[in-house]
Amino acid sequence: MMLDRFREILRHGMGNRSFVIGGLISLVFFIIALLSYAWTPHAIENIDIKNKLLEPSWTYLLGTDHFGRDIFSMLIMGARNSVIVAFVAIGIGIGAGVPLGLIAAAEKGWIDELIMRFNDFTFAFPSLISAIMITAILGPGAVNSVIAIGIFNIPVFARVARGAALSIWKKEFILAARSAGKEKFRISVEHVLPNIFSILIVQATIQFALGILAEAGLSYLGLGTQPPAASWGKMLNEAQTFLHFAPQLAIYPGLAIALTVLGLNLFGDGLRDVLDPKLRRIR
Amino acid sequence: MTLLQVKNLNIAIDTPDGRIEIVKQVNLSVDKNDTLGIVGESGCGKSITALGIMSLLPTHSMVSGKILLEEQDLLALDEEQMCRIRGNRIGMIFQEPMTALNPVQTIGVQVAEALDLHKQLQKAEITSRVENLMEKVGLNVRRFPLNLYPHQLSGGQRQRVMIAMMIACRPDLLIADEPTTALDVTVQEQILELINDLAQKYGMALIMISHDLGVIAQTTKNVMVMYAGRIMEQGNTVDVFYNMAHPYTYGLFVSIPKTGSSRLETKKRLKSIPGHVPDLRENIKGCPFAPRCFRAQDTCRLQDPPPIAFGNGHTAWCFYPLVEKKSNHAAG
Numbered sequence: 001m002m003l004d005r006f007r008e009i010l011r012h013g014m015g016n017r018s019f020v021i022g023g024l025i026s027l028v029f030f031i032i033a034l035l036s037y038a039w040t041p042h043a044i045e046n047i048d049i050k051n052k053l054l055e056p057s058w059t060y061l062l063g064t065d066h067f068g069r070d071i072f073s074m075l076i077m078g079a080r081n082s083v084i085v086a087f088v089a090i091g092i093g094i095g096a097g098v099p100l101g102l103i104a105a106a107e108k109g110w111i112d113e114l115i116m117r118f119n120d121f122t123f124a125f126p127s128l129i130s131a132i133m134i135t136a137i138l139g140p141g142a143v144n145s146v147i148a149i150g151i152f153n154i155p156v157f158a159r160v161a162r163g164a165a166l167s168i169w170k171k172e173f174i175l176a177a178r179s180a181g182k183e184k185f186r187i188s189v190e191h192v193l194p195n196i197f198s199i200l201i202v203q204a205t206i207q208f209a210l211g212i213l214a215e216a217g218l219s220y221l222g223l224g225t226q227p228p229a230a231s232w233g234k235m236l237n238e239a240q241t242f243l244h245f246a247p248q249l250a251i252y253p254g255l256a257i258a259l260t261v262l263g264l265n266l267f268g269d270g271l272r273d274v275l276d277p278k279l280r281r282i283r
Numbered sequence: 284m285t286l287l288q289v290k291n292l293n294i295a296i297d298t299p300d301g302r303i304e305i306v307k308q309v310n311l312s313v314d315k316n317d318t319l320g321i322v323g324e325s326g327c328g329k330s331i332t333a334l335g336i337m338s339l340l341p342t343h344s345m346v347s348g349k350i351l352l353e354e355q356d357l358l359a360l361d362e363e364q365m366c367r368i369r370g371n372r373i374g375m376i377f378q379e380p381m382t383a384l385n386p387v388q389t390i391g392v393q394v395a396e397a398l399d400l401h402k403q404l405q406k407a408e409i410t411s412r413v414e415n416l417m418e419k420v421g422l423n424v425r426r427f428p429l430n431l432y433p434h435q436l437s438g439g440q441r442q443r444v445m446i447a448m449m450i451a452c453r454p455d456l457l458i459a460d461e462p463t464t465a466l467d468v469t470v471q472e473q474i475l476e477l478i479n480d481l482a483q484k485y486g487m488a489l490i491m492i493s494h495d496l497g498v499i500a501q502t503t504k505n506v507m508v509m510y511a512g513r514i515m516e517q518g519n520t521v522d523v524f525y526n527m528a529h530p531y532t533y534g535l536f537v538s539i540p541k542t543g544s545s546r547l548e549t550k551k552r553l554k555s556i557p558g559h560v561p562d563l564r565e566n567i568k569g570c571p572f573a574p575r576c577f578r579a580q581d582t583c584r585l586q587d588p589p590p591i592a593f594g595n596g597h598t599a600w601c602f603y604p605l606v607e608k609k610s611n612h613a614a615g
Contacts, residue, residue, distance in 0.1 A: 108342050172382040178339055179377075180397040180448060181370030183363065194387045 012274045019270025025263025026205075029079060036080040042070035044077050045228045053246050065235075065249055066242060075256055077230035081142075082260070085224075086211035088146045090204055093153020098200065100154070101161025102192060105169055106184040116162070119155040127152040128217050135223040145224040149214045153207050160203045164196035198275040205268035209261045216257050232257050285353075286455055286488050287313040287336070292348035294328075294335050294512075303563045305331050306512040309348075313456065318482070318489040320503035320520060322496060322535065326560050328512035329492045333458045336490075337375055338365045352456070370397040374449030374487075376478070378461040380441035384433040390444045391429025397451040416447040420477060439470035443477070450481055457482060458490045463498060475502055496535060500524060505596075508532050511561050511571035518597030528591070528599035528606045530576045531556075570601070578603045 013019040041061065048068030056063045062071040100119075104112040122130075127149075134148035135141075168174065169192065177187050218224035219233030227234070232253040239249035294306035306328045313319050321329045334340050336350055338357060350357040352372065357365065369375075374397075377383040384393055394413045398404060404412070414424045420443040433441055442462060449457060459478055463471035479502055482489040491502050499506055500520060507517040508531060516529040527533050534556040558575035561567060570576070573583040580603065588600045 172377050172379050173385045175339060176375075176377055176383045176445065176448070177385070177396065179337060179369050179373075179375040181366045181368070181400045182396065183366045191385050191388075195385070 009271075009274055013270065016270045016274055018266040019274055022263050022266025022268070022270050025259060026267045029260045029263060030083065032076055033079040033083040036076045040070075040073040040076050042073045044069050044073050044230050053242070062252055063248060065238065066246070071235075071249070071252055074230040074235060075232070075252060078232040078235060078253065078256065079260075081225055081229060081231045082212045082215055085142065085146050085149065085215040086208045089149035089153055089211045089214075090207050092147070092150025093157045093207060094200070094204065097154040097157025097159075098161045098193075101158040101163075102165050102188045104158070104162045105165035105192070106188045112162075115158065119158050122152065122155045123159075128214060131214060131218055132221065132223060135218060140223040140226065142225045142229065145215060145218045148218070149211050152214075153211070156207060157200070157203065160199060161196060164199045165192045168192045168195045202268055202272040202275065205264055205271060209264035209268070212257065212264070213261055216253075284315050285312050285351075286315045286317070287311075288349070288351040289332075289336065290349040290351070292332065292335060292346070292350065294331055294340065294344055294346050296341065296344045298564070300564045304512060305344075305563060306335065309509075309512075309514055311507055311514075311517070313488045313490060315455070315488055316483075316486050317505065318479075318491065318503040320499035320506040321490065321492045321509055322494065322499050322506060323509035323515075324494060324535075324560055327509045329494075329509055330460050331512075332509070333375065333460050333490065333492055336458065337369060337373060338362075339369075367401070370449070370454070371401040371452045372454050373456045373458065374452070374454040375458040375460065376442070376445055376449050376462045378464050380438050380445055380465060383445055384441055386433055389430045389432055390427075390436070391431075393433075394429075394444060394447045394451060397448060401452050412451070413447075416451055417444075419450075419481065420444070420447045421473075422447070438466050439474060442466060442470075442474055446474075446478060446481070450485065450487070453485045454487060456488045456490065458492070460492045461494070462491075464493070464495070471498075478502070496524075496539060508535070511563065511567065513571060514600060515572065516597075516599040516601075518593070519595055522593070522595055522597040526593065526597070526606045528593060528597070528604035529572075529601050530578050530603075530605060531572045532599075533605055534575075578605075 013023070046069065048064070051060075051064050051068040052066050054060055054064040054068075060070050060072070062075070065071055065074070100115050104115040125133075130152060131145065131148035134151065135144050138144040138147070165188070174187060174191060177191050182190075215224055215231065216233030216236070219231040220237045222234075222237065225231035225234055235253035236250055239246070239253070242249055289309060289311045292306055292309040293304065295302050295304045309328075309332055311319065321332065323329050331340070335346055336357070338360070340346065346358060348358070352368065357368065360368070384390070391410075391413055394416055395409050398409050398412060410429075413429060417424050417427065417429070422440060422443055427436070427440070433444070436444065457478070462478060463474050466474060475498060478489065478491075481487070489502070491499060493499055503520050505518065506520040506523050508515045508523070508529065510531050515531045516523060516527070523532065527536065537554040538556060540553050556575055561571055561574070569585050570579070570583045570588045573579040576583065582602050588602050590598045590600050591604055592598050593606060
């Protein structure tokens with residue numbers, strides 16, 4: 001069944017340009033991130049001042065930075081870093097946000113009010129600034145930046161889950177399930193959640209891109225990933241100093257961020273259209 | 284023996300426009316193996332009464348009165364206790380079979396739902412019972428395997444699945460809320476027959492809600508006519524249909540199209556009741572049907588009509604009933 005559904009999505013997706021292009025870019029990005037576990041051309045911890053700021057060559061595909069580290073290898077490690085941060089942050093967002101949204105939709109009344117007003121409260125702060133605030137309190141570091149980004153994914157998922165769940169709760173099959181004697185908790189898990197799954201998946205791809213962006217932002221400010229680990233944001237930060245005579249140091253990570261975020265957003269958009277049969281027919 | 288007794292049921296919902304009394308002073312009782320029909324136009328409180336019995340009303344509704352299921356007051360139960368009653372002792376079938384099944388679950392899983400919740404059974408036992416139920420509702424398991432999804436079935440077939448789901452635990456009471464309204468006439472007949480057969484076979488009492496007098500006549504022993512959340516007339520179905528006392532019941536009857544009556548012989552138009560169902564937000568004084576009633580007098584608009592008994596439990600709430608009352612004693 002799962003496989004059939006997957007195949008069906010792929011079949012419909014092939015006709016959707018943003019799904020195909022975005023999917024390919026995202027796929028390449030994930031493969032590169034996975035690749036880092038098996039192989040990188042050079043170890044990125046190796047500082048080799050002699051070979052600093054080299055032009056691209058066969059040994060150093062994209063040249064080296066001011067410490068003589070291989071830029072290509074750093075980009076690969078940066079991809080891995082972005083994937084991990086975004087995945088964990090989304091995990092936090094979904095893990096806490098979706099249950100909150102489901103509870104709010106199931107219980108309604110003051111519980112709903114409480115959860116949603118708390119959501120509004122966290123929403124009122126611009127997410128990057130709040131992330132900066134949290135890392136400033138908890139101290140800089142990869143783990144803390146993941147937590148900060150994750151916390152700001154919670155209200156996003158809570159809101160999306162609640163809205164979608166409310167529309168499912170109005171359906172007659174929920175009434176039928178209640179007539180069969182099912183309590184709200186099991187209805188939420190067994191009936192509501194599977195029906196809002198596609199909406200959550202689409203939101204997750206979009207939040208994934210935002211997560212990568214936020215991580216790059218935090219690392220750029222020196223609050224995220226710490227040396228010697230590689231991060232696209234940190235590479236941008238370090239490239240600043242050499243912007244005049246080695247602009248490629250900033251261009252490569254910048255391009256990597258832009259391309260990945262673009263690819264993921266396109267994929268998310270395409271996936272939404274593919275998963276929603278109503279939109280599918282219009283195209 | 285009385286299975287379900289509803290006493291002075293009132294249901295109100297608070298809205299920004301004020302409190303709406305959707306159901307007012309409803310009394311009904313259903314014996315074991317009994318069948319009760321509830322008739323009325325759309326929006327007259329039939330479904331709300333049923334949902335009230337199931338405790339499935341919107342959270343902000345206010346309910347007062349008593350709903351006794353064999354001496355146990357359902358209104359006094361908390362949600363958890365109520366979950367053990369729903370599907371187990373009272374089952375409910377809904378109007379829209381197209382939306383009453385979860386589109387992402389197989390029909391087998393959904394039919395097994397009530398069994399799974401209320402009976403401690405082994406997996407294999409549940410599967411064999413589900414297959415048995417499917418046969419009972421006329422869906423051969425070989426033609427309709429349990430791993431089908433609702434969208435692979437027609438409306439009538441889905442309604443059969445719904446019925447299987449609700450009779451799985453053999454409840455004492457089955458509430459059918461317009462079970463055939465969304466189906467075409469030929470299928471309607473089969474589904475009604477199925478519900479009646481099963482109710483008889485399993486000794487389930489049946490509450491049949493419909494706006495279709497034909498359905499009620501065909502399936503029920505007793506009937507209750509509702510309008511604007513109140514009971515207008517109730518009694519034995521035969522008595523009510525042959526000696527209808529309330530002008531509203533009469534209005535419902537003459538609004539049924541009859542074959543051959545409109546085309547060639549007479550050029551009569553299809554009769555209907557003038558006006559529309561009252562807006563419950565407005566405070567209704569006296570008989571709610573008075574503005575549309577052809578017999579209404581000033582008293583009707585000022586005072587609540589008294590119950591007037593015509594014998595054998597046949598009662599109408601009307602100042603000017605269409606038939607002579609048998610005695611002067613009002614019976615409730």
